[in-house]
Every structure is written in structure tokens, then in C-alpha cells.
Amino acid sequence: MPILVHKYGGTSMGNIERILSNARRVARDIEKGYQVAVVVSAMAGETNRLLGLADEIDPNGSGRERDMLASAGEQVSIALMAMALHRVGHDAISFTAPQAGIKTDPYHTRAKILSIDSTRIKEVLDAGKVAVVAGFQGVTEDMEVTTLGRGASDTTAAAVAAALGAERCDIYTDVDGVYAADPRMVPGAKKISRISYDEMLEMAGAGSKVLQTRSVVFASKYKVPLQVLSSFEDKPGTLISEEVKEMEQVLVTGVCSDKSEARITLLGIPDQPGIAAQVFEAVNEEGISVDMIIQSKGHDGLANMSFTVTKADLGDARKVTEKVCKKLGAREFSVDENISKISIVGVGMKAHGGVAARMFRTLAAKGINIHMISTSEIKISVVVDQDYTELAVRTLAKEFDLVEDKVASA
Helix, strand or coil, X not given: CCEEEEEECCHHHCCHHHHHHHHHHHHHHHHCCCEEEEEECCCCCHHHHHHHHHHHHCCXXXXXXXXXHHCHHHHHHHHHHHXXXXXXXXXXXXXXXXXXXXXXXXXXXXCCEEEECCHHHHHHHHCCCEEEEECCEXXXXXXXXEXXXXXXXXXXXXXXXXXXXXXXXXXXXXXXXXXXXXXXXXXXXXXXXXEEHHHHHHHHHCCCCCCCHHHHHHHHHCCCCEEEEECCCCCCCXXXXXXXXXXXXXXXXXXXXXXXXXXEEEEEECCCCCHXXXXXXXXXXXXXXXXXXXXXXXXXXXXXXXXXXEHHHHHHHHHHHHHHHHXXXXXXXXXXXXXXXXXXXXXHHHHCCCHHXXXXXXXXXXXXXXXXXXXXCCEEEEEEEHHHHHHHHHHHHHHCCCECHHXXXX
């Protein structure tokens, strides 16, 4: 029988009424002939509540104990969802991530999934039951509980779908699909009916909050279609799948913003081979991901280097950078948290030139200064002052026809 994976986020698990509604939705897909595995997040606000308790005791407390505490929220959700499924007439078995065989690396609060042994889940599905799996969490080889970072239940769902060879992974949330721009910033932003893995990956990495980046990576690698749907109303969603020819007809698919990054700048470092390697090897050893990088040569024969990291990693990144600066004899380093990354994404860029110039000209016309630039085949990102975020997004959305005609002409 074909397999579907359902994922329900915190707002979709917000109360008992919502949980029962989700169970009825699972039941409908079972009646269509599917085996269904369900991945759930903690109930809305629960993870914040738990971590708030930890912060009251020690904001800089053990990552191990924070993971142990935060993972409790999903354990409540899986039990309630399994009970709800029993209530609507379907047998279900709940699994914590360790029980589901979800193995991760040892980095607490930001672990990455290494493998999933889906044997127990498949046994439950083949027995005609629903497997309900805790999102957001995993276990190391040493049986230490880990969490995958905020919003990572999407990643769990995509990974479970890949491990099961699922036909599709349906992500149920509080929005009814992926939009070309954040509707809160851009009223009338167009909803995207279908988007490629590569475009969604770039948009997720550029700040779109609909899906977590790693969930799209799993889906793309194992060719599992993702579908973003609303758990509050029955509307068509957005399908994320392999690229098709028609997608290239759209020049820019979406514009995104991300205020979650900070810029670190090293001033007066030696301008010689191997310096960049020393900096980023040190950063990588702490499990910190770097996004944008720029290096320039100063007037004194030394070099300056800037790179961006997430604000969640800034504390660790600052410590590493301070050590590296001392080792290299750098003059100083600075941190700027008042930045925003603005990105435009679209597979159509591959066949059209001049997109970058058009983007830069549009921002310049609004007096928006660009501090850093990064490009790929289907994405252009710039770093600007955070105060200009909404103006930049609205301006680019209008420039690249990402707003419904009746709104754009108003």
C-alpha cells in the first residue's frame, strides 16, 4: 500500500479540538487506501514555556538538559494524537524519536539527523495501524536525547518520509501554502501552486518560514514530494517537487527576508593563503554554519573579512572569532546584529540575464544601501540595514510581478 506522511505543527496541535480534527484528516487518507505515518510538534507555546522555565534557572544552562526538557513537549503530543486516532476508530502507536530509530550527531540544541531505522514504524504500518512520531528530537549513538533546532519537526517528517519511501509528505500548518512574498509584508502576494525543490530550498534558506531548510534537503535527495497545506481549512496548497519545464517561464518565483542573522567582521588580518581556511575551520569545529562571506584588501596591505551566522549561533561564533583573532594577530573584530538578508529566487534566472542589475537598481532607487552580495544560479541575496527590510521586500515584489494584479495596481 502507498504511504503518506502527515506532519502537524504547533498551531495545528494547539488544542484537543484541533488534534481531533487532525485525526479525522488522517482517517480520510486511510480510507483512500494509504498507510499513514504522522509526525507532530509540541502544542503551540509549549516549547517556549519549557525553555522559559530553563531560562529562569539558568539561561546558559546545559544543552543536554535543555534538550531533555524541550523534547518533553512532543512526547505529550504523540500520546494525545494516538488517543485521538483511537477515538476516531483507528489503531495507533506513538513513538518518541529514540523509539523510532532517529539517530543524530551529538550537537545539543542543533543536532542533525544521521539515519533513521524505520523497521518499527514499518511494522506498525503493515499491521494496519498509524505510527505517530515525535518531531524535533533524536538520539545519539550514546543514547543521549537531542533536539534538532526550532521548527525542525518538518525535517523529521521529511526524513521519515524518505526512510519509508513515502509517496508524499503533507505538511499541515497555519498557512495554506507558500507565497511569493510574506503576505504580512506584501498584501496580495501571490500564492505559488508548484515550486521546485531547488527554489524552495533557496527560499527556506533565505528566510521563508513555511518550511525548514533541512526538510527540503531530505525531500530533494530522496525525491519525496512535499505539500504545504492548511490544517484549518480545506484549500489547495503548494506542491514542492522536481523542476518541470514550465517553471522556467517565471523569472522570479519569490522574494524573502531574514532578520535572524548577524554579521561578524574581522579587521586587519594577514592577506595570505590559508587565512580563510583557519577562520572557517575553527568555526566549523563548533558546528556553526556560515552563510554569506566577503573579503576585501585594506589600504595597509592587510585584509578584512565579513561573514554571517545565525543569531542563535552568535554567542559561540563570537567566542571562536575572538580566539582566531588573537591567533592571527587581527586588529579587531566587530559584530552587527542590525542586518537583514533580502533574497530573490527563481529557476527562470538561469535563462535570463540582467536580473541582478535590475534588483540592485530597484533597491538603489529607494535609497537602500547594500553591504554584502551572494549569488547562485537561481538566487541573489543582499545584506541591508534591518530598518529597510519591509521596504526592500515590498519594492522587489512589485518589481518582479509577485503581487496580484488588482493589488499591485491599487
